[in-house]
Amino acid sequence: MPVAxxxxxxxxxxxxxxxxxxxxxxxxxxxGYTMVxxxxxxxxxxxxxVFMLGSFAGYGALVxxxxxxxxxxxxxxxxxxxxxxxxxxxVSASVVIxxxxxxxxxxxxxxxxxxxxxxVSIFLQYLVLEQTSARAKFYPDxxxxxxxxxxxxxxxxxxxxxxxxxxxxxxxxxxxxQRTRLGRAIRAVAENxxxxxxxxxxxxxxxxxxxxxxxxxxxxxxxxxxLFFQTIRGSMGFxxxxxxxxxxxxxxxxxxxxxxxxxYVLGLAETVGRELLNELPGVNLGNQWRDVIAFTLLVTxxxxxxxxIFAQRSTTRA
Amino acid sequence: MGLLTSPGSPxxxxxxxxxxxxxxxxxxxxxxxxxGLPVLPLRGDYLAIVTLGFGEIIRLFLIxxxxxxxxxxxxxxxxxxxxxxxxxxxxxxxxxxxxxxxxIVGFCTSRLRDSRIGRAWEAIREDExxxxxxxxxxxxxxxxxxxxxxxxxxxGGVIYAAFxxxxxxAAFSLQVSIDVLAIVIIGGMGSTPGVILxxxxxxxxxxxxxxxxxxxxxANLGWLRDGLNGLIGAVDAVTPGSIGRLPPAETxxxxxxxxxxxxxxxALLVIxxxxxxxxxxxxxxxxxxxxxxxxxAPAPVAAP
Numbered sequence: 001m002p003v004a005x006x007x008x009x010x011x012x013x014x015x016x017x018x019x020x021x022x023x024x025x026x027x028x029x030x031x032g033y034t035m036v037x038x039x040x041x042x043x044x045x046x047x048x049x050v051f052m053l054g055s056f057a058g059y060g061a062l063v064x065x066x067x068x069x070x071x072x073x074x075x076x077x078x079x080x081x082x083x084x085x086x087x088x089x090x091v092s093a094s095v096v097i098x099x100x101x102x103x104x105x106x107x108x109x110x111x112x113x114x115x116x117x118x119x120v121s122i123f124l125q126y127l128v129l130e131q132t133s134a135r136a137k138f139y140p141d142x143x144x145x146x147x148x149x150x151x152x153x154x155x156x157x158x159x160x161x162x163x164x165x166x167x168x169x170x171x172x173x174x175x176x177x178q179r180t181r182l183g184r185a186i187r188a189v190a191e192n193x194x195x196x197x198x199x200x201x202x203x204x205x206x207x208x209x210x211x212x213x214x215x216x217x218x219x220x221x222x223x224x225x226x227l228f229f230q231t232i233r234g235s236m237g238f239x240x241x242x243x244x245x246x247x248x249x250x251x252x253x254x255x256x257x258x259x260x261x262x263x264y265v266l267g268l269a270e271t272v273g274r275e276l277l278n279e280l281p282g283v284n285l286g287n288q289w290r291d292v293i294a295f296t297l298l299v300t301x302x303x304x305x306x307x308x309i310f311a312q313r314s315t316t317r318a
Numbered sequence: 319m320g321l322l323t324s325p326g327s328p329x330x331x332x333x334x335x336x337x338x339x340x341x342x343x344x345x346x347x348x349x350x351x352x353x354g355l356p357v358l359p360l361r362g363d364y365l366a367i368v369t370l371g372f373g374e375i376i377r378l379f380l381i382x383x384x385x386x387x388x389x390x391x392x393x394x395x396x397x398x399x400x401x402x403x404x405x406x407x408x409x410x411x412x413x414x415x416x417x418x419x420x421x422i423v424g425f426c427t428s429r430l431r432d433s434r435i436g437r438a439w440e441a442i443r444e445d446e447x448x449x450x451x452x453x454x455x456x457x458x459x460x461x462x463x464x465x466x467x468x469x470x471x472x473x474g475g476v477i478y479a480a481f482x483x484x485x486x487x488a489a490f491s492l493q494v495s496i497d498v499l500a501i502v503i504i505g506g507m508g509s510t511p512g513v514i515l516x517x518x519x520x521x522x523x524x525x526x527x528x529x530x531x532x533x534x535x536x537a538n539l540g541w542l543r544d545g546l547n548g549l550i551g552a553v554d555a556v557t558p559g560s561i562g563r564l565p566p567a568e569t570x571x572x573x574x575x576x577x578x579x580x581x582x583x584x585a586l587l588v589i590x591x592x593x594x595x596x597x598x599x600x601x602x603x604x605x606x607x608x609x610x611x612x613x614x615a616p617a618p619v620a621a622p
Contacts, residue, residue, distance in 0.1 A: 043363050104592045112591050114363055115503055119587025122496055126580035134577075242374070245367065292378045295371040302368050303356050 007275070010152035015271045021159045021228065023267020024166035028221035029244035030251070030259035031173060032214025038190035038254040039210050042110065045117035046097055048241020049124035050090045050215050054222030055232045056128060057089030058082040059137055067140040075142050083223050090219030093124075094211045103204070121237075129234035136233040139226040162224045169220050170260050173213060177256055186210055190254065239291065246298040252308025261310060270294055339476050346472025347465040354464030358457060361446070373495075412481055419477060423470055424510060430466070439463055493580070497521065500583040504590050506597025515599050524579050539567040 029051050036044040061082040062070075070078050101120050105113045147156040177183035185206045188196035197203045225240070226232050247266045251258025270290040277283050285293075301309065357368050430436050438459045441449035450456045497520065505516025526532060543564050550564070574582070590597065 043367065101588045101592070105595075108591075108595060110363060112595050114366065115499075116588045116591040118499065119584045119591065121584070122587065123581055123584025126577070126584060130577045130581065242370070286382075288378070288382055292375055292382070295375045295378075299356075299368050299371045299375070302360065302364050302371075306360075306364060 007279075008152070010154065012272070012275070013153045015275050016268070017153075017155050017159055019268035019271035020163050020264065021267070022270065023247075023264035024163050025221050025225055025228075025240065025263075026244045026247040026266050027260045027263025028166050028169060028217045028224075029240055030247040030263050031170070031217045031256060033245050034248040034251070034253055034256060034259040035186070035190075035210045035214050037248065038256075039186065039193070039207055040102070040113070042102070042113045043117065043245065044102075044214075045114065045241075046101075046120035046124065047214065047218060048237030048239075048244070049121050049128075050094050050097070050237075051218040051222050051225075051240060051244075052128065052232075052234065052237035053093050053124065054086040054090035054215075054219030055226045055236065056137070056222075057219070058086035058223035059139055059226055059232060061085035062140050062142075068142065070140065070142045075144075078142070079223070079227070083220055086223045087216045087219035090215040090222065091212050094215030094218075095208060098208060098211045103207075121241075125234055125237065127234075132234055134234065136231045139230045139232065141230065143227050158228055162228055165220070165224065169217060173217065174256065176213065182206075182209055242298075243291075243294050246294055246301075249298060249301055249306075250309055252310055255308065255310075258308055258310055262308070265309070266294060266297065269297060335476075335480055339473070342476035343469045343472045346475065347469040350464045350466075350468025350471075351461055353468075354461050358460055416477060416481070419473070423473065424514075427470075428510060435459065435462060496580055496583060500587060504586055504598060506600040509597065509599055509601035512597050512599035512601065516597070519598075520583070524574070524576075527574055533569065536567050536569075543567045 029047065032047045032050070033044060036042060036047070059082075062078060065078045065081060066074075097120050101116045102113050105116055143158045143161070145157070147154050148160070149155055177186060185196070185201045186209065188199065188201050189203055189206045189210075193203050196206070221240075225236075243266060244263065247262035248259045249262070250265055251260070251262030253259075270293055274285050274290055274293055278285055353369075353372050357365055360368055431440075438449070438454045441452065441454055442456055442459060446456055501516040501520050502513060503516075504520060505514070506512025547564055
C-alpha cells in the first residue's frame with residue numbers, strides 16, 4: 001500500500017545518511033560483543049567502556065598534538081595518530097580486563113562473568129567520571145566542514161569519512177577472520193573450544209586475540225564518535241554499548257557479518273524508521289524516542305527471534 | 319529488577335498514604351506480571367539484558383510522557399503517612415517505620431521461601447526442565463516470582479517516595495540499581511542475612527564517612543596528604559600534562575562516600591566474583607552451587 005510521504009526527498013536522504021553514520025558506529029562496537037560472545041558465550045558488558053576509553057585516549061592525543069591549532073594536511077596525520085593511540089588504549093584496557101576479571105571465571109556459572117563485567121563497566125565509568133569531574137570534554141573542531149552530493153543526496157565530509165573508515169576497518173577485520181591462521185583459530189574456538197584445543201589451538205591466546213580485535217574496533221569507533229559528535233563524557237559508553245549489543249543480537253549474536261548488518265539496521269531504524277512512524281497519523285516521536293525504539297527492537301528480537309533476523313542455521317545456544 | 323520500582327510509585331498528591339501503599343504494590347505486581355509474560359521463555363543472560371531493556375524503556379517512556387509524570391521535573395509534595403493519628407515525620411520515626419517494613423517483608427519472604435511456592439521456585443532455579451518434569455507448573459510459578467518481586471519493589475518505591483517527598487523517573491537512576499546490585503552480589507545472592515549485611519556495609523560505611531566526626535579525624539592525616547602530593551608532584555614533573563593533587567584530608571571521607579563509592583563498588587563486584595562468588599554471607603544452597611567451580615564445566619550440548 002503506497003503511502004504518500006509528506007516530507008521532501010532530501011529530508012529522507014538526510015535521514016538515510018544519518019542512519020548510516022550512527023549505524024557504522026554501532027556496527028564497529030557490535031563486532032566486539034559478537035566476537036566475544038562467539039568464543040566465550042558471555043556478554044562483555046565492559047565493552048562500551050572500552051569504547052569510551054578509546055574516545056578519551058584519542059581526545060588526549062589530539063589535544064597533545066595541538067588541538068584546535070591544527071590545520072592543513074597535518075590534520076590527517078593527527079587523526080591517524082589519534083586513532084592509533086585510541087586503539088592501543090582500548091586494546092590494553094581490554095587485555096587487562098580479560099586477564100583480571102574474566103579469565104579467572106572461565107568455567108564458573110555463567111552469571112559470574114556477567115556480573116564481573118558489569119563491575120568492570122561501573123568501575124571504569126565512574127573512574128573516568130571522577131577524573132573529569134563528571135564534565136564533558138570536547139573534541140578539537142578540526143575536521144573540514146562542507147559536504148558533497150548530487151541532487152537531493154548530500155553527505156558531509158565527516159559523515160563520509162566516518163562511514164568509509166568504518167567499512168574499511170570492518171573489511172580488514174573480515175579478512176583477518178576469514179583468511180588468516182589466527183582467524184581460523186578464532187572460528188575454531190567459537191565452534192567448539194575443546195575440539196579446537198585438541199587440534200592444537202591455544203585457546204587462551206585465541207581468546208585474548210578476540211578481545212584485542214574487538215577493542216581495536218571500539219577504539220576506532222571512539223575517535224570517530226568524538227570527531228562526529230564532539231562531546232564525550234565518562235558515561236558515554238553505556239547507551240552506545242547497549243545499542244551495539246542490540247545490533248549484535250539483531251544480526252544473530254556470534255555472527256560477524258550479522259553484527260555489521262545489525263548495526264546498520266539499527267542505525268536506520270532509529271532515524272528513517274522513526275520518521276516513517278511519524279508519518280502515521282497521530283504519531284509524533286521526537287529525537288529522544290530513538291533510544292526507546294532501539295530498546296523495543298532489542299526486546300522484541302530477543303523474545304521472538306533470538307537467533308537474529310538473518311539467522312539461517314540454528315546456533316548452539318540455550 | 320530494582321528498576322521495577324519506578325512504575326510502583328504513581329502517587330497522586332492528595333491521596334492517603336495507606337491507600338496508595340496497596341495500590342502501588344498492586345500496580346507494581348501487575349506491571350511485573352505483564353513484563354514477565356513475554357520473557358518467560360528466556361533464560362540466563364538474555365533474560366538479564368531484556369530486563370535491562372524494559373527498565374530503560376519504562377524510564378524513557380515516563381520521562382518523555384510529561385503529561386503523566388511532569389518529565390524529569392518529577393512529582394513533589396508527596397504526603398507523609400499517618401499511623402493511627404500519629405504522623406511519621408522525623409528522621410527517627412522514619413527509621414523505625416522503615417525497619418518495621420523491612421522486618422515484615424523479611425518475615426513474609428522467609429515464610430514464602432519455606433512454602434510450597436518457595437520450594438517450586440528453588441526447583442525451577444536449580445533446573446527448570448527437571449522441575450517441569452516433576453510436575454511443577456513453571457509458567458505459573460515464574461509469573462508469580464515476577465509479580466511478587468515487583469510487589470516488594472513497589473512497596474519500596476511507595477515508602478521511598480513518601481520519605482523523600484519527591485519522585486521523578488530520573489531519580490530511579492542507574493545509581494540506585496548499582497547500589498542494589500552491589501548489595502545483593504557482595505552480601506550473597508539469595509541470602510537474606512547476606513543482603514542485610516551487604517546493605518549495612520555498602521550503605522552504612524559511606525554514611526559514616528560523611529559524619530563530621532570522621533572528617534575531624536581525617537583532618538589529622540594532613541601529613542599523609544602532603545607526602546602523597548609530594549609523590550604525585552614528582553611523577554607530574556616527568557610526565558606531560560598535569561594529574562592534579564589530592565584534596566584536603568578532612569574531605570576524603572565525603573569524597574569517597576560521594577564519587578569514589580561507585581568506583582569501589584565496581585572493583586568489589588569483580589573481586590567478589592573472582593575470590594568469593596557466593597558473597598560475604600552466602601545462602602547454604604548458593605555456596606554449594608559455586609563450590610563446583612573447580613570441576614571442569616560440562617561440554618556444551620548442541621541444540622537439536
